[in-house]
Amino acid sequence: MPVLSIITINYNNKAGLEKTILSVCSQTDANFEFIVIDGGSxxxxxxxxxxxxxxxxxCVSEKDTGIYNAQNKGIANAKGDYCFFLNSGDLLANENVIKEIKQYLTVTDIVYGDLIIVDATGKKEELHSPEKVDAPHFMVSTLWxxxxxxxxxxxxxxxxxxxxLKxxxxxxxxxxxVLKHHVSTKHIAFAISIFDLGGISNSDKNNELHAKERKKSWQLNYSDAEIVAFEELTRHQRSREYKVRQLFKKIFNPFSK
Structure with missing residues (x-):
């Protein structure tokens, strides 16, 4: 049984799919299974x-009802101890990612790293994940x-x-x-993949759907009272972090305002 199943979801993105396949195939450690789920492109x-x-x-190529239906097909076909989703258009950060990450794929439920994003102009930026993922983190962000x-x-x-959810x-x-059932997590401080922002819609309609579904994601798991408590905790934590940053500014630059 392989340690890892790499799962790629694709629909009508042949250029992105080929880039992803080549990225996966370039890994110096090839001891994994590679699953491609295509939505009938x-x-x-x-x-x-x-x-x-x-x-x-x-390889499965058939119509699906959406990206999460396709990802669930990938899970159903997986034999590895761990599943990793690298969808069409996304790339592994370098040819040694799988070799480097495997030493951490033992007992921890979710192992996560950092992300490189590429905007429409080709500019790259590395985003660092937090060491700890808690309710305040999920209120304002996610695990990539x-x-x-x-x-x-x-x-x-x-x-x-x-x-x-769409x-x-x-x-x-x-x-x-992570939050409700407290599965174990571990942050590995190196870039795992390169994510292209070019295909993300910034339309008002898409932003509205995103906000609506984020709210629903909480409601599916917590009561209204619990959500309010998490929101209050997040406000307090962000306020405290701001005050600490201001204090450090005064300590190291007493003339700053």
């Missing part, structure tokens, strides 16, 4: 899959999905992705598992 993605079929352990190695047993015990299924999953 019509843009030539199937030809890309066939071109690299010998490198792909499992393409940096997270998730034990397959976590899906078996607490359920897979909620397919009623864009925050991973966010809800982390709230459910």
């Amino acid at each position: 019509t843009d030539g993605s199937k030809e890309i899959i066939e071109r690299y079929r010998s490198k792909i352990t499992v 999905h393409p940096t997270a190695f998730i034990k397959r047993s976590v899906f078996e015990k607490f359920g897979a992705y909620n397919e009623s 864009i925050t299924g991973d966010y809800e999953f982390f709230i459910r598992t």
Whole structure:
């Protein structure tokens, strides 16, 4: 049984799919299974899959009901101890990521690292994940999905992705598992993957759906009273952090305002 299952979801993104496949195949440690779930693409993605079929352990190409339905298919086909999602268009940060991360894939439920984002102009920025992920963190952020190695047993015990959500299924999953059920987590301080922001819509409609689904993600797991308590805790923590930053400014630069 392999330690790791790398799962790639694709729909009509043949250029991104090929980049992702090449990134996975360039790893110096190839002891993993590679699963590609395609949503019945019509843009030539199937030809890309066939071109690299010998490198792909499992391939499913059929219509799905959305990204989380596709990701759940990936989990259902996985045999590895850990699942890692690297969807079409995303890349591993370098050719040694899998080799370096494997030493940490032992007992921890969710191992996560840092993320490199690329904007529409090609500018790169590395985002560092926190050492601790708690309610205040999830109130304002999330765990970046393409940096997270998730034990397959976590899906078996607490359920897979909620397919009623269109864009925050991973966010809800982390709230459910990390916060509600207290699965173990560990931050590894190096970049895992490169995420292209070019395909993300910034439309008002998309932002509205995102806000609505983030709220629903909390409501699926906590009562209104509990959510209010988390919001209050977040406000207090952010206020305290601001005061500490201001104090340090005065200590190290007494003439600053």
